[in-house]
Amino acid sequence: MIAVREACPADLPALAALERACFPDPWSAESLRSGLARPENRFFVLEDGREVRAYAAVRTVLEEAELLRIAVDPAFRGRGSGRILLEEVLQAVPEAAVWRLDVRAGNTAALRLYERCGFEKLVLNRGFYTDPAEDGWLMQRGS
Template sequence: MMTLRPMIEADLAAVLRIEQACFPRAWTREHFLAEIGSERGTPVVAEFNGQVAGYLCLSVLLDEAEILDVAVDPALQGRGIGVQLMQWACAEALRQGAALLRLEVRATSIPAITLYERFGFVRSGLRKAYYEQGIDALLMDKNLIEEDVDAV
């Protein structure tokens, strides 16, 4: 069984383990603490069978929202956890008054890009050699619609 709940400091050991397994240049404990304490931030964790299986950090400012970080434990990928995190992000951004949701992703991360496109994100730009080893960052946007709330 999977549930979503606000991220708390006690989650950070598990969150950091997932972050380090998923990203060569991982966020630090301080990054996540800043999101937990942020006025604009809404970080959540996905629990699967009682363990932290993934997380998403959402930031909303006026009518724009951004997914700052999202990951699922590699051992638990393919179980719909990423889908549920994305459904939540779309609905929560809309509930907080955003009309546009943005994110950036490694241009080489085909599974993630495929998931985002499934949710209606479109490619809106490119940051050349943004990531380690000269990997480009693909910028993606989604216009939020009322159906995004109904999907949750």
């Protein structure tokens, strides 16, 4: 059964494994630990049974929320998990009037996911990313 819940420290090894599998610049176990402990951050996991298959990290400041990360196990992609997770996350932070995120301009899967969840392209930031160099879209949801 698929379920989304808030992450806890016991999830840190699973989050670190997802980071390594999903990003060229993975967050270390230590950055994940300190990130999870920050009061302005909320981390969520999507589980299939008891297996963590995806996670998302959000930072909230007053009425603004920033999606810092979303990652789905490569073997579990293309089955709607990203969408289920992001929709749950959006609902879990009802105080956020505005959502923002940055995404690599060539990340077709993420762009599609974000647009399906109501984000719109706001600004194309030239050379926003390094390693590899790439433009980034700032996307926004809400006014």
